[in-house]
Amino acid sequence: MIARGFRRTTAIVVAIGCLALTACTMPVTSAPGQAASPSAGQVVAAFYGDSYTRGTGASSPERRWSTIVSAGRGWFEFNPSVDGIGYVSNRDFFAGDDLVDQIVDHEPPPDVVIVTMGLNDNFVLPPDADDIESAIEADLTRFRAELPDARLVVVEPFWHLDERPESVGQIIGWVESAAALVGADYIDGASRWIEGHPEWMSADTVHPNDDGYAEIARRMDQELERLGL
DSSP states (O other): OOOHHHHHHHHHHHHHHHHHHOOSSOOOOOOTTSSSSOTTTEEEEEEEEHHHHHHHTTGGGSHHHHHHHHHHHHHHHOOOOOOOOOOOOOOOGGGGOOOHHHHOSSOOSSSEEOOOOOGGGGGGTTHHHHHHHHHHHHHHHHHHOOOSSSEEEEEOOOOSSSSOOOHHHHHHHHHHHHHHTTEEEEEEEGTTOOOOOOGEEEESSSSHHHHHHHHHHHHHHHHHHHTTT
């Protein structure tokens, strides 16, 4: 059961997400100044996520965590993430330009795929519970099948509030299970990386600010180093 206070907050978040969808349907796939294609031998890293991976709330794309991490490792970043999307949430809105399609069709093929999806699916539970669990498994299975040589890293879905409805743990469990099923590397704990720090949130109180993304990048760096990346 989702608490009444969370439902009110959810309504605000969904409203912001819907506004973002109308304004942000074109993803920011790379930071300004990045070459249009990778150099010879450069690792290509693809990021599959929502507004927290797109970098909404940052002062510029260079300040989002994915770009900080990629720049620090010398990776070529491909980041088609968009606001409001989930494994199921708003997925039909982008059906003609699906993010999984963009990643598996990218040339050259990604060497690393980092999956951070799942936050927005909390807003369509419980009615779409079965669909969400199936979609998580389907997306990860497709990455594994169509990009067999890529290092697949699945991250526990981010969360934006100190209050945590039951759905957060439920979706995290599905993501972790699907990651194990396809033999992906798994990073846990990400839903709590900015918990308890309102100073790390942007003016909309939903997305991180530059400091929040810097903290996510720091934690992600630690986890990727642990995985040997």
